Amino acid sequence: MTARPLQKKHTNGRDIENEATENELKATPESREIAADMVEVFTGRTLVNKDGDLVDPDEALRNKVVGIYFSAGWCPPCRDFTPVLCDFYTELVEEGEPPAQLEIVFVSSDKSTDDMVEYYHDAHGDWLALPWTDEYKHELKKRYKITAVPKLVIVKQSGDVITDKGRKQIRDRGLACFRSWLEAAEIFQNFKG
Numbered sequence: 001m002t003a004r005p006l007q008k009k010h011t012n013g014r015d016i017e018n019e020a021t022e023n024e025l026k027a028t029p030e031s032r033e034i035a036a037d038m039v040e041v042f043t044g045r046t047l048v049n050k051d052g053d054l055v056d057p058d059e060a061l062r063n064k065v066v067g068i069y070f071s072a073g074w075c076p077p078c079r080d081f082t083p084v085l086c087d088f089y090t091e092l093v094e095e096g097e098p099p100a101q102l103e104i105v106f107v108s109s110d111k112s113t114d115d116m117v118e119y120y121h122d123a124h125g126d127w128l129a130l131p132w133t134d135e136y137k138h139e140l141k142k143r144y145k146i147t148a149v150p151k152l153v154i155v156k157q158s159g160d161v162i163t164d165k166g167r168k169q170i171r172d173r174g175l176a177c178f179r180s181w182l183e184a185a186e187i188f189q190n191f192k193g
Contacts, residue, residue: 039064039066039157039159040159041140042057042061042105042130043057045136046134047105047128047129047130048129048130048131049127049128050120050124055128061105063187064101064102064187065102065154065156065178065185065187066103066104066155067102067104067105067155068104068105068107068154068155069085069104069105069106069107069127069151070109070151070153071106071108071109071151072109072110072115073118073122073123074110075149078149081150081152082124084171085104085125085167088170089102089104089126090125091175092175101182102178102181103127103128105129106120106128107130107137107140107141108120108130110132113133117132144161145164150167151166151167152167153166156184156187157187162181162185
């Protein structure tokens with residue numbers, strides 16, 4: 001099966017060719033719409049919630065702006081920012097009516113599974129996490145050029161970066177930054193805030 005260009009999209013002032021396999025070219029409009037509504041960066045992975053339940057990212061992240069939160073419990077700036085992120089998430093998602101189309105995925109830089117679990121349960125909001133044992137975290141750190149934590153990278157459904165300055169934007173603009181992320185994400189919007 002060979003990949004070939006399907007279409008060009010104009011993003012951030014540059015043209016990007018989307019690649020498609022022969023099977024994708026035969027996909028129905030409905031299946032293409034569903035595929036376009038999930039964050040491709042986590043497709044085929046398993047995430048976990050705070051209860052330890054396995055979560056299918058294709059379902060949990062569908063039609064949402066996703067913040068990939070690179071953080072660690074041993075890091076003082078992380079421990080400083082995580083409560084701010086919790087408040088931001090709670091106000092938008094848990095208390096919003098309707099809930100904002102936002103999900104956070106925690107990618108740990110902790111030293112062990114136990115350290116990650118303790119930090120996740122004690123300090124984090126009710127969002128998702130990539131299991132500590134999943135080596136994919138190294139690919140994500142490379143893809144998004146993570147050299148230090150904390151880092152909050154906001155991505156589109158394609159995995160393309162909306163901003164790698166999510167932490168600074170939340171601190172500077174508060175809830176107002178979500179509106180600009182939502183508009184840049186190019187997803188169906190139900191957000192009224």
